[in-house]
Amino acid sequence: MSSLVTYQVEDGLALIGLARPPVNALGQPLREAILQACERADADAAVRAIVLYGANGLFCAGADISEFGSPASFAAPDLPDVLLRLTRLDKPLVAAIGRLALGGGLELALACGYRVGEPQTHVGLPEINLGLLPGAGGTQRLPRLVGVAPALEMMLSGAQVPAARALELGILDRLADSAGQLLDCACQFARELIASGAPARPAERFPDPASGLEADFLERYRAEQEPRWKSRLAPRLVFSAVEAACLLPLEQGLAREVALFKQAEDSLQSQAQRHVFFAEREAGKIPGIDASTPLRPIRKVAVIGAGTMGGGIAMNFINVGIPVTLLERQGDALDRGLAQIRQNYSISVKRGKLSEERLEQRMALLTGTLDYADLADADLVIEAVFEQLQIKQEVFRQLDQVCKPGAILATNTSSLDVDQIAAVTTRAQDVIGLHFFSPANVMRLLEVVNARETAADVLATTLRMGRTIGKVPVVSGVCFGFIGNRMLEPYAREAHRLVLEGATPEQVDAVLTGLDLNMGVFSMLDLAGVDVNFLVRDANRAAIAHDPSYCRIGDELYSLGRYGQKTGRGFYLYEGRNRQNDYEVVALAERLAGELHVARRPIADQEIHDRCLFMLINEGIQLLDEGIALRAGDIDLVWINGYGFPAHLGGPMHYAEQLGLDKVLAGIEHYRQSLGEYGRMWFTPAPLLERLVAAGKTRIERF
Ligand code: 3HC
Ligand code: NAI
Numbered sequence: 082m083s084s085l086v087t088y089q090v091e092d093g094l095a096l097i098g099l100a101r102p103p104v105n106a107l108g109q110p111l112r113e114a115i116l117q118a119c120e121r122a123d124a125d126a127a128v129r130a131i132v133l134y135g136a137n138g139l140f141c142a143g144a145d146i147s148e149f150g151s152p153a154s155f156a157a158p159d160l161p162d163v164l165l166r167l168t169r170l171d172k173p174l175v176a177a178i179g180r181l182a183l184g185g186g187l188e189l190a191l192a193c194g195y196r197v198g199e200p201q202t203h204v205g206l207p208e209i210n211l212g213l214l215p216g217a218g219g220t221q222r223l224p225r226l227v228g229v230a231p232a233l234e235m236m237l238s239g240a241q242v243p244a245a246r247a248l249e250l251g252i253l254d255r256l257a258d259s260a261g262q263l264l265d266c267a268c269q270f271a272r273e274l275i276a277s278g279a280p281a282r283p284a285e286r287f288p289d290p291a292s293g294l295e296a297d298f299l300e301r302y303r304a305e306q307e308p309r310w311k312s313r314l315a316p317r318l319v320f321s322a323v324e325a326a327c328l329l330p331l332e333q334g335l336a337r338e339v340a341l342f343k344q345a346e347d348s349l350q351s352q353a354q355r356h357v358f359f360a361e362r363e364a365g366k367i368p369g370i371d372a373s374t375p376l377r378p379i380r381k382v383a384v385i386g387a388g389t390m391g392g393g394i395a396m397n398f399i400n401v402g403i404p405v406t407l408l409e410r411q412g413d414a415l416d417r418g419l420a421q422i423r424q425n426y427s428i429s430v431k432r433g434k435l436s437e438e439r440l441e442q443r444m445a446l447l448t449g450t451l452d453y454a455d456l457a458d459a460d461l462v463i464e465a466v467f468e469q470l471q472i473k474q475e476v477f478r479q480l481d482q483v484c485k486p487g488a489i490l491a492t493n494t495s496s497l498d499v500d501q502i503a504a505v506t507t508r509a510q511d512v513i514g515l516h517f518f519s520p521a522n523v524m525r526l527l528e529v530v531n532a533r534e535t536a537a538d539v540l541a542t543t544l545r546m547g548r549t550i551g552k553v554p555v556v557s558g559v560c561f562g563f564i565g566n567r568m569l570e571p572y573a574r575e576a577h578r579l580v581l582e583g584a585t586p587e588q589v590d591a592v593l594t595g596l597d598l599n600m601g602v603f604s605m606l607d608l609a610g611v612d613v614n615f616l617v618r619d620a621n622r623a624a625i626a627h628d629p630s631y632c633r634i635g636d637e638l639y640s641l642g643r644y645g646q647k648t649g650r651g652f653y654l655y656e657g658r659n660r661q662n663d664y665e666v667v668a669l670a671e672r673l674a675g676e677l678h679v680a681r682r683p684i685a686d687q688e689i690h691d692r693c694l695f696m697l698i699n700e701g702i703q704l705l706d707e708g709i710a711l712r713a714g715d716i717d718l719v720w721i722n723g724y725g726f727p728a729h730l731g732g733p734m735h736y737a738e739q740l741g742l743d744k745v746l747a748g749i750e751h752y753r754q755s756l757g758e759y760g761r762m763w764f765t766p767a768p769l770l771e772r773l774v775a776a777g778k779t780r781i782e783r784f
Contacts, residue, residue, distance in 0.1 A: 083114035087136050088121070093129040094271050095122030096264070098136030105135055107185045108145035109156045115189075116163045123170045130271040131170070133193060134177035134264055143184025146211065149346055149355055160185050160217040161339055164192035173274045173281050177267035178202050178253070179260055183241070187252075188217040191226065194282035195274065197267040198244045198253040199260040207239040211358060212315045212351030212729055216342030220322035221334040224290040227251055229323060232290075233302065236319045251286060291327035299324060311597045313729050318345050349739055353731030357721060360714030360732070364555050365544060367711070374541040377487060379549075383408060383459035385476055387418020387449070390493055391465035393521025396422060397550040399446040400522070406448045406455055415449045422447065425522065453483045461546065463515055465493040468616070473497060474505045481506040489539050491515040495566060496617050499532040499559050509534035513543055516563055517552075518723045519609070526723035527552035528563050553722045558709040561621055565719045567704065568733070571696040571763070573614075576602035577632045578759070579692060580670050581677070584684040586652040587662050592689040599725025602693070603652035604660070606635070607645035611652070615639035628762055630677050637669055679759075691748045698737040698745055699767050702781060706769035713781040734781050742781070746774045 087098035097118045099105040107115075115133070122128045135141065148154045158166075167174060167189075174193035176182070182190045182204045190196050190204070198204075206215045206223070214220060215236060224232040227250045235242060247253045257266035273279075287293075295301075303320055310316040318341045325337040345351050383406040384395045395405045409415035423444060429435035448455075456462055462484060464476050473492060480490050490512045492502050503512035514530025527547045531540055540556070547554030557563040562570060576589050590601020606614050618625070618632060625631040638644075638651060645651030654661045674681050701716045710716045717732020730736045737745050746766055753764035772784055 083110065083117070085111045085114040086118045088118050090122075090125065090128055091268075092272075093127065093275060094268055095125065095128040095131045096268070097122065097131060097133050099133070099141060100136035102137055104139060104142035104181075105137075105186070106142055106145040106147075107160055107189070108148055109153055109158075111145075112158050112160055112163050116158050116166060119167055119170060119174070123172060128172065129275045130173040130175065132175045132177055132264070132267050132271055133189070134267065135179045138260065139180040140176065140178045140182045141186030141189055142181055143186045143188075143207075144217070146355060146358060149211075149213075150352060154346065155343075160188070161335065164188060164217050165335070167192040168282065171281055173271060173279060175267050175271045175274070177263050178204065179263050181241075184208050184215065184219075185217050188215060188219045188222070191218060191222040191252075194280070195270065196253050197255045197257060197263065197270055198247060199257045199263040199266075200244055201260055202244040202247065202253070202256075203241040204247050204252055205239065205241040206236045207241070209237060209239040209315050209319060210354065212313075212348060212354035213345045214315060214319045214322055214338070214342055216338060216346075218335060218338070220319065220338045220341075221326045221331055223252075224323060224326045225285040225287050225331070228287050229290045229294055229298070229327065230302075233319070233323055236323070237306065237316055294327070299327065311727070313597075314348050314350050315345055315729075318342075350729040353729055353735055353739070356714065356731045356735050357717065357728050360712075360718055361553060363712060364553070364715050364718055365548070367540065367544070367556055369537050370541045370544075375538045376545060377460065377489060377538060377542045379403065379460045379489075379542065379546050381406070381459050381461075383456045383462040385409075385462065385464045385480075386466040387415055387421075388465065389519060390517060390521050391463075392418050392422050392425070393519070393523075394463055394465055394493065394517050395447060396425065396443075396522040397517075397552075399443045401550055402446065404446045404448070406450055406459060408450050408453065408456065410451070412451060415451060419447065419449050453479050456480070457483050457485060459484065459488055461489045461491065461543075463491045463493055465517075468494060468497065470497050470501060473502050477502055477505050477512070481508065487511070489513065489542060491543065493517055496562055496620060499530050500534075503532050503534060510536040511539055513539050514557075514559070514563070515543060515547075516557075516565075518565075524723060525551070525553045526565070526719060527554045528557045528565060528719065528723075529554050530557050530559060530563055532559055553718055555715045555718050555722075556711060557719075558707070560704075560707070560709050561624075562617075564701075564704055564710050564716055565723045566617070567709075568697050568700045568716070568720070569724065571700045572693050573602050573606070574632060574763070575692040575696050576689075577634050578630060579684055579689055580634055580666075581630060581674050581679050581681075582684060583674075583681040584689060585662065585667060588684070588686070589689050589693070592686045593693065595686075596690070596694075597727035597730065605725075607651035607653055607655075607660075610645050610647065611635060611638050612644040628759070630673075630679060630759065633673050633677070634666070634670055637673065638666075692752060694733070694736070695745050695748045695752075696763070698733050699749060699770060701733055702737075702770045702773075703767040705781065705783060706767060738780055742770065742779060743774050746770055 085101045087100055089096050101111045122131045175195045176190035176193040178198045187204050206219050208215050257263040322338045322341050325334045381404055382398045384391045385408045387407050387409045395407050398405045426440045492514050499514040503509035513535045516528035518524035518526050529543050544554045586603035590603050593601040643650040646655050649655050654663045704710045713734035716734050720726035721728050721732050749764050749766045753760045
């Protein structure tokens with residue numbers, strides 16, 4: 082018997098434990114072991130029912146994602162086949178679902194006739210997050226078990242369904258009182274099934290899932306959902322598979338599902354999303370930090386500055402039950418900040434996403450103060466005051482005075498030098514950058530800025546804390562703009578310049594949103610504030626002084642007080658949330674082009690794509706070469722989680738690999754030639770890109 086499963090027969094029951102840590106991913110050897118164990122139990126006359134469970138508690142997190150794209154994925158016995166054979170066994174199978182049954186794990190449980198959970202159990206079909214659809218019967222068996230609408234909802238959202246809801250839907254037949262009692266409860270259930278002579282599988286509740294649906298249900302559902310799918314393939318394939326479940330007998334539906342699954346598995350989008358899955362796990366692996374690195378306890382947090390960022394940052398902690406002290410300079414600013422936080426929660430209450438009781442519980446964890454002495458017992462302090470070095474240094478001098486030894490002192494600066502901030506304290510080893518993105522309670526990205534003297538345990542603690550509050554923490558070294566904003570700079574520069582040369586903001590934005598980015602450059606600047614962008618640029622003026630055209634349109638809009646959405650005018654005109662093009666911006670571009678002797682011409686969409694994207698990619702590769710980013714995958718995570726880059730393109734580095742590094746290099750060299758002096762000023766290939774291409778490499782890595 083394989084070591085990947087445990088097997089014992091007790092009192093007429095075969096207990097088969099899945100034992101492939103950490104998550105019982107259904108790779109080929111485990112698939113084979115499950116099948117053999119179940120067939121052995123089937124052949125044993127002493128066995129009357131079979132209980133499948135997770136030998137280490139967790140049931141199963143699905144197919145082995147690392148097999149996808151390789152022959153191992155469908156190596157015999159493949160998962161659809163194993164599950165089909167389980168459904169044909171003549172004895173009842175009971176799945177005892179501890180903690181998780183995800184993807185192929187839930188499909189395994191659906192192949193069993195009966196399912197038992199425990200209070201912490203969650204089930205789900207998250208394949209969509211990998212650019213896939215359930216490929217081992219999920220798209221056919223779930224609609225037959227719970228009905229079409231809930232099945233579609235689960236597959237298109239990829240969300241985990243908690244035990245109580247799973248019971249309500251009929252995915253679980255029974256709930257044990259606790260995780261510790263799960264196996265006993267499943268065995269008890271199996272014995273009852275034997276005693277009552279229950280069939281190996283109960284009759285399906287929705288044998289013909291289409292019956293009872295309104296005739297145009299699928300059509301309407303698709304029309305409602307499709308705008309959100311943009312150019313993603315996977316939701317469309319999920320939908321086709323569910324259509325098959327409605328139209329075809331089970332066996333034909335299963336065959337159709339396998340064909341659709343293979344199409345998804347082979348797609349560039351799924352490759353990209355699988356890359357993102359592993360990049361998220363890699364991002365936590367930092368040289369010099371491992372399981373033996375001590376962690377500092379974070380029981381109390383303080384936030385300085387109750388403005389846009391400070392309020393959102395504080396919410397992250399109270400959301401997970403960690404008390405926060407919020408410090409401001411003046412009472413009215415503090416009151417405004419606290420009121421804003423309450424207001425944000427009230428919106429969630431109105432939308433039915435939060436109870437009044439929870440709102441009050443969270444607010445009770447929040448204390449406002451004007452007195453630094455109240456920060457003396459904080460384990461972590463995050464500063465979010467105005468973006469001026471002197472002001473931040475003054476705050477850190479005070480923190481150095483009042484904070485207890487070992488407290489972690491973090492700055493949320495978006496562009497200042499964290500080393501210079503650390504230098505004013507007597508404890509630079511405790512200082513780190515924690516760069517949240519706006520809105521800080523919503524955006525998943527957290528750039529963790531590892532300063533020159535930051536201690537390893539401070540880095541390890543903040544990375545773990547970042548995950549505790551639901552962020553994707555990515556480590557960056559110290560440089561102007563860190564990973565994300567430094568890459569934004571050449572990308573936005575090209576967008577501005579293209580408008581000078583003859584494109585319109587709308588055309589540039591349309592090319593970028595056509596690639597499925599959440600927003601184009603100019604909509605984003607109007608949202609974040611043309612003034613904010615100007616001030617950051619101005620602080621870095623020396624580095625751009627040699628180019629008089631550098632973001633000139635942005636500078637002019639700033640001097641006209643056109644700050645974007647907040648003033649109703651920026652690169653666009655706004656009426657409420659309605660965005661319109663503004664001929665004055667075009668006229669401004671024409672005037673500036675004349676003054677700067679920039680020839681205007683019609684600009685092709687391909688040129689917009691190449692100039693913006695290649696400059697973004699080039700800067701990312703340069704950051705990797707400088708060691709500011711540890712891995713190409715980290716850069717991808719920054720742009721996906723902080724800047725709306727589509728996960729199904731895998732992030733800018735993965736996208737470059739899919740385009741071909743040689744093509745990116747050739748494009749940069751082309752514009753270096755064709756754009757004259759401007760091209761020579763900015764279109765310099767990153768040396769690492771040149772080295773990679775010269776060596777024939779197709780992946781972006783340090784080299
Ligand atoms: N395949 C391969 N490896 C997996 C895996 C899977 N399905 N799920 C998790 N792992 C690995 C992770 O890569 C990680 O490896 P590492 O330690 O070497 O980095 C390790 O297991 C632990 O994972 P996490 O760090 O993510 O642990 P967490 O406790 O934070 O999360 C989890 C656990 C919720 C199970 C999370 O790992 C997860 O969401 N996994 C993916 C679930 C999923 O998408 N399943 C569907 C797969 S596709 C499928 O089943 C197709 C089928 O329909 C045919
Ligand atoms: P904000 O102007 O909304 O808030 C700053 C708050 O700090 C104000 O309430 C002010 O009264 C308070 N403050 C100023 N000096 C103080 C002091 N000495 N002690 C206590 N409180 C003080 O600014 P915002 O947007 O929240 O930015 C804060 C920081 O976050 C800046 O460093 C900014 O660069 C950074 N940041 C901002 C992002 C954004 O999108 N707004 C995104 C990421 C980082």
